[in-house]
Amino acid sequence: MATGTNSNPLDCQECGACCTFAGEVVVEATDIVLPKYLTRSVRRMIEFGSWEADDGVRVMARSACNSCVALRLKGGRYACRIYEKRPGACREFAAGSHECSLARKQAGMHTELPGAEDDVSGSAS
Template structure:
C-alpha cells in the first residue's frame, strides 16, 4: 500500500470493544420514562430528574469492570439517541482520552 493510499484510509471506528464509555461521564437528563430503576435517578438543582453519578463522575449504572451499561434495556432516551461513533461520540472521546 502506498503512503497516499494509507493517508486516505478512514480512521478506525468506535465499537463496543474500544468504546471506553466516555459518554457515561456526561449529565443525562431523564426526559421520558424508559423504566430506569429509581436507585439510578437523582434530582438536579432545578428539580429535574437526571441519571445518578458516583463521586468519580461516572454514571452509577455503568459496570466499571466491563464498561457497559447495567440497565441497557431500560437506558434513558438520551442514551439511546447518543449514537456510538457519531460526531458527538467522537468529540467526547477526544476530550476524555
C-alpha cells in the same frame, strides 16, 4: 455499530466515554421507569443561595469519579448495567457521532472517527 479509521468497531458496551464525559442525562417521563437510586432530582435556584428540588426533572446520578452510576467495569470493558432500559438521551447518542468523538477525546481515547473534527472545543478556527 460504527467503526474507526483502523476498522475497529466502536462498541457502546465497551467504551464508556459518553457515560463519563457527555454531561447530564435527563430521564424523561416517557423513559422506562428506573430505580430512584440510579437518578437524582435536579435542583433549581429560586433566590440567591436558595435551592429547591424540581420534582418533575430527574437525571442519571453520577459516581464519585463523575461517570454515570449505571456504568460498570467488567472484564476490562465498560458496560452499562441498564443498557436495554437506558434513557432516551442515551439511546440517541450515536456511536461514531461528533459528540462520541468529543467524549472519546476527553477520555483520552484518540481514535479518529470518520468525519470527526480535530477541534474539541467546538469553536470554529
